[in-house]
Amino acid sequence: MVTPRERGQGDGSDRGQAHTLEGVTAALIVVTSVVLALQMTAVTPLTASTANQHIETQERAAAHGVLATASQETLRGSALYWNATRARFPGSGERGFYVGSGPTEQVALLDRLNQTFYGTGIAYNVRLVYLDAAGEERRTRRLVYNGEPTENAVIVRRSVTLYDNDHPVVASGRTPRTLGESAYFAPDAAPNSTVYNVVDVEVVVWRM
Template sequence: MRAQAHALEGVMASLIILLGLFFALQAVTVTPLTASLAQQHVADQGQAAATGTLTAAQETGDLRPTLLYWNESRATFHGATGRGFYVAGGPPTALGGMLNETFNPRRLVFNVNLVYLDSAGNRQRRPLVRSGEPPADVVVATRTVTLYDHDRLRDASGEPTNTHLENGSYFAPDVGSGEVYNVVEIEVVIWQG
């Protein structure tokens, strides 16, 4: 009788261990849904970071100086590659520093495009930062900056020059009426690197 009780006790203990293992395996199973939830979490974090960075840059007045950081003689941004855009991170402006500080530690890759109207009223896109070809699942955040005729271009150190947009040679043409020169949308495209 005592042997039967011990045998029954051993069977019950084995069942409890097997059930525990079964539930443990169920808890750590990675399904496609789990992976997509993780990607969604990364996308949500990226969206919040991109929006927050552009909002902060707008509030501190750091968007306009980046747009005006233009080298007339080379017809490109100061320090940009021969193709006219930055490839090793953001431009050497306050906005570029903010983008690098926000995305690089999180291993998020970003491109920055400038969207503006040409003389015919068509939307044009000029790259400011190209870090690669984005995949299909990207996050995009935008801010719009109105440029005025009296805005002055910046030199390589970021200081205003004596050249006003209306008198200078700039990538976006003067298409505005009155004091408005053009409206440029800064588009930040980010993805997991």
């Protein structure tokens, strides 16, 4: 026969076990909530940043690939595709630069850029950066302009050396005069040598 005292001791033990289980369950719930909250506040920005970095890396690699595989003659052809009589790129109109893909049939570099980026949601500008007459400061001439780049735009460039006896190409394909004899957009930055100027072909790409 169980005495009242013994019965009371059993009830206390059961209540203690129940309280212990409740405490453990509550602790697990709190820990789980904290972990979920930390994941929501820490992982989301990191994921977005990583995705943006991945996109920029892809854009840079694609643009770099186009310039890296282009021959010096291809780059020179881009810099020399100039109508000295009209003092602008052939067929560029009053703007003096191209909008869109430009004359891809005449300029091999623009053709390669168009093949690489057309239909991908990526826009690009092409600029020709050259030395001033003193050979000290850099000047920029737009070749292709498709809008203002975003803050995440990437820039790749390659240099090409132009010489005094190079010829700018007019729309008809005739080359009547050398750079030194024509109204070329870049000046002779090294008048005491056979080098005329050094032009950086810059490609700026960004996701629209």
